[in-house]
Amino acid sequence: MSGALLEVDGLEVFFGSGGERGSEVQALHGVSFEVQPGEIVGLVGESGSGKTVTSLALMGLLDPRTSRVQGAARLDGEPLWDDDGRLRAHVDVPMAMVFQEPMTALDPVFRIGHQLVETLRRRQRVSRREAMARAAELLDQVGIPDPKARLRSYPHELSGGMRQRVVIALALACSPRLLIADEPTTAVDATIQAQLLELISDLARKEGMGVLFVTHDLGVVAEACHRMITMYAGRVIESGTVADVLARPLHPYTGGLLAALPAPEHRGGRLPTIPGVVPAPGRAVEGCVFADRCAHKEPPCSVVPDLRELDGGRRVRCVRAEQLRLTGSRT
Numbered sequence: 001m002s003g004a005l006l007e008v009d010g011l012e013v014f015f016g017s018g019g020e021r022g023s024e025v026q027a028l029h030g031v032s033f034e035v036q037p038g039e040i041v042g043l044v045g046e047s048g049s050g051k052t053v054t055s056l057a058l059m060g061l062l063d064p065r066t067s068r069v070q071g072a073a074r075l076d077g078e079p080l081w082d083d084d085g086r087l088r089a090h091v092d093v094p095m096a097m098v099f100q101e102p103m104t105a106l107d108p109v110f111r112i113g114h115q116l117v118e119t120l121r122r123r124q125r126v127s128r129r130e131a132m133a134r135a136a137e138l139l140d141q142v143g144i145p146d147p148k149a150r151l152r153s154y155p156h157e158l159s160g161g162m163r164q165r166v167v168i169a170l171a172l173a174c175s176p177r178l179l180i181a182d183e184p185t186t187a188v189d190a191t192i193q194a195q196l197l198e199l200i201s202d203l204a205r206k207e208g209m210g211v212l213f214v215t216h217d218l219g220v221v222a223e224a225c226h227r228m229i230t231m232y233a234g235r236v237i238e239s240g241t242v243a244d245v246l247a248r249p250l251h252p253y254t255g256g257l258l259a260a261l262p263a264p265e266h267r268g269g270r271l272p273t274i275p276g277v278v279p280a281p282g283r284a285v286e287g288c289v290f291a292d293r294c295a296h297k298e299p300p301c302s303v304v305p306d307l308r309e310l311d312g313g314r315r316v317r318c319v320r321a322e323q324l325r326l327t328g329s330r331t
């Protein structure tokens with residue numbers, strides 16, 4: 001799609017083996033999707049489906065000694081890595097990531113102000129004093145009371161919700177055009193979660209920042225996201241607007257998740273479980289990867305399905321999608 005902020009095209013990730021391709025395990029299979037400016041895209045799928053690996057690959061955070069990345073990704077039309085898989089200097093790439101556990105992004109031995117100033121000065125030639133003023137503005141922007149005083153705090157002096165705000169402030173210090181948030185609200189209580197979601201929605205709306213929002217919580221997707229992508233076994237299996245997908249899922253796996261959901265407006269739930277397990281990465285699969293667990297399996301499912309584009313910009317990796325009448329969420 002032209003004008004996309006992020007375009008991911010056939011992303012593949014392999015782990016293991018220090019270059020011996022025979023013993024590698026493939027974690028991502030041809031993952032493709034887009035994020036438009038100002039759009040919040042929810043990325044869902046059960047544990048092990050490849051959400052974090054997708055995020056880390058895009059951020060250039062996978063260790064090249066133990067992993068190999070293929071395919072293309074562009075931010076504002078600029079490739080994130082070249083044909084040999086070498087990353088562009090990441091400091092030039094306006095994207096940032098927020099993790100589930102804020103302490104992975106914070107250094108316990110430095111004050112908050114110091115960490116913000118260092119991040120700001122890595123990207124811009126500004127004096128320490130200017131950077132400190134900007135750091136206070138960022139803390140204010142993410143809703144931290146008394147920001148000037150807070151600059152002197154150490155991470156352990158803050159609550160979990162406040163720490164996650166600081167991490168978002170650190171991400172914003174990079175002036176990102178794209179924010180990747182990997183379950184940023186899982187470790188905080190419901191009130192703080194609602195505030196963080198509102199903050200992220202605000203930034204998307206006001207700054208035109210695109211957001212890839214990884215979550216297990218379909219209630220959060222329903223409330224905060226514009227589009228959603230379902231991943232299964234390292235593949236994108238469905239995408240569309242949140243309203244469309246929730247009203248009428250096209251892939252039986254998405255359908256299974258929605259059917260198992262008590263009521264999507266109730267936030268805070270983990271992704272419901274459906275019977276069976278995801279095939280382990282590396283296990284050879286013939287035909288559709290979901291067929292083993294699918295209630296709608298028929299002979300055509302023994303052929304590997306493509307991610308097909310249907311009306312309304314929807315995509316689905318199921319040969320039977322048009323024939324199935326799956327039930328959406330009970331709203």
Ligand SMILES: Nc1ncnc2c1ncn2[C@@H]1O[C@H](COP(=O)(O)OP(=O)(O)OP(=O)(O)O)[C@@H](O)[C@H]1O
Nearest residue numbers: 015016027045046047048049050051052053054281
């Ligand atoms: N460093 C690694 N080395 C080998 N395999 C890995 C590595 N990191 C992830 N994997 C594998 O890649 C697959 C996808 O993992 P990933 O962490 O992306 O799942 P996820 O969708 O984020 O799950 P969760 O919801 O539990 O966070 C899993 O099978 C995982 O075991």
Ligand SMILES: [Mg+2]
Nearest residue numbers: 051052053182
């Ligand atoms: Mg994960």
